[in-house]
Amino acid sequence: MTVVPAQQSGSGGGSSGLYDVLELVLDRGLVIDAFVRVSLVGIEILKIDIRVVVASVDTYLRFAEACNRLDLEAGPKRSPGLPDLVGEITESGARGKSKGALSGAAQTISEAFKEARSEGEESPRPRSRRTTTRRKEEQE
Amino acid sequence: MTTYVYGIARRGHGRLPEQMGGIGDPPRPVRTVEQGDLVALVSDAPEGLRPKRRDLLAHQNVLAEAGAGGAVLPMRFGGVSADDEAVRAVLAEHEERYLERLEALDGKVEYNVKATHDEEAVLHQVLAENAELRALSDANRKAGGGSYEDKLRLGERIAAAVQQREVSDAALVESALDDSAEERSPGPQSTGWLANISYLVPRDATAEFVAAVDALRERAPHLVVQVHGPLPPYSFTG
Known part of the structure; x- marks a missing residue:
């Protein structure tokens, strides 16, 4: 007996893990006024983290740091507009060289350390949260 | 009882x-x-x-x-x-x-689509599109990251640019999927997605809908798009 029909295609289909559709089960669906509603007190813990950009000092600092770390020449997901960007960065980089090669090198090393440290701290962010295990539970 | x-x-x-x-x-x-x-x-x-x-x-x-x-x-x-x-x-x-x-x-089911930005990819885009931000970022980088004030100044402008993209990308998601569904219903607010939309899709057209989502992912690699469905049509009970 299949409760949740199988995914239609490898990359595009989605399963329906409870967590991902919780808000629909709790916030959508038919409501009948004459019925008593179960209290939803305590359900807040299941709310999804705020992920959109919130204007705050923390966000600003995080973005500034992220830009600083951004590897513009070898980003894993280079945007289509990137070749232009790399060209310009290289140009301005060349201008910057006249300031002195030594400080440039020192900076690169300290950045490499910083990067290595932060990489060690941050666990990789899942690209998408397609759950396959729960689907098995929902199938018999 | x-x-x-x-x-x-x-x-x-x-x-x-x-x-x-x-x-x-x-x-x-x-x-x-x-x-x-x-x-x-x-x-x-x-x-x-x-x-x-x-x-x-x-x-x-x-x-x-x-x-x-x-x-x-x-x-x-x-x-x-x-x-x-x-x-x-x-x-x-x-x-x-x-x-x-x-x-x-x-004969219809609900598909819920949620999208967020891939942070690194969207920062790439924002910098690629804005020479001024690029110059600020470059200056900070050269200064070993920049002072606290430098970081705030850059970060605030980057955040504003990313927020603008959240709005335009939400519209992009809508327009990319509208044609493949019969109805659209905004998902519950304030759960932190740049787009959270439910679609009513005929059962015999779900493959097309999923293909449209795939096409969107390809077209907009800076978006992380999740699809959940088929679901009971919670968002379309009227």
Whole structure:
């Protein structure tokens, strides 16, 4: 007996893990006024983290740091507009060289350390949260 | 004994999951309450029902199973009626409206689409599009990251640019998928997605819908797009 029909295609289909559709089960669906509603007190813990950009000092600092770390020449997901960007960065980089090669090198090393440290701290962010295990539970 | 209601279907509904385990521990068996042309999918309600994981999942599973056999109006989790008689009274009172909704939802399922930015990719884009931000970022980088004030100045402008992209990318998601669905309903607000949209999709057109999502992912690699479905049409009960 299949409760949740199988995914239609490898990359595009989605399963329906409870967590991902919780808000629909709790916030959508038919409501009948004459019925008593179960209290939803305590359900807040299941709310999804705020992920959109919130204007705050923390966000600003995080973005500034992220830009600083951004590897513009070898980003894993280079945007289509990137070749232009790399060209310009290289140009301005060349201008910057006249300031002195030594400080440039020192900076690169300290950045490499910083990067290595932060990489060690941050666990990789899942690209998408397609759950396959729960689907098995929902199938018999 | 109070009665818990999962959903409402037409009396002629092909196969309702009677005797399936519903909410509660041990699971209360699912049964039907009939009235006129309608039938409610119910079970006894356990004492002190709370939105626990197993109960939410049971609610969802009963509806998914019933929905596979024909149109069902899914109830929001947690609706408890005084008894079966009170359920019949509600069915009788709203029969016309429920039948109309069941007709409209026949052969259709809900897909919920959520999108966020891939942070690194969107920062790449924002910098690629804005020479001034690029210069600021470059200057900070050369200064070993820049002072606290430098970082704030850059970060504030980057955040504003990313927020703008959130708005335009939400519109992009909508326009990319609208043609592949019959109806669209905004998902619950304030859960932190740049787009959270539910679509009503005919069962025989779900492959096209999923293909449209794939095409969107390809076109907009800076978006992380999640799709959940097919689901009971929670967002389209009217």
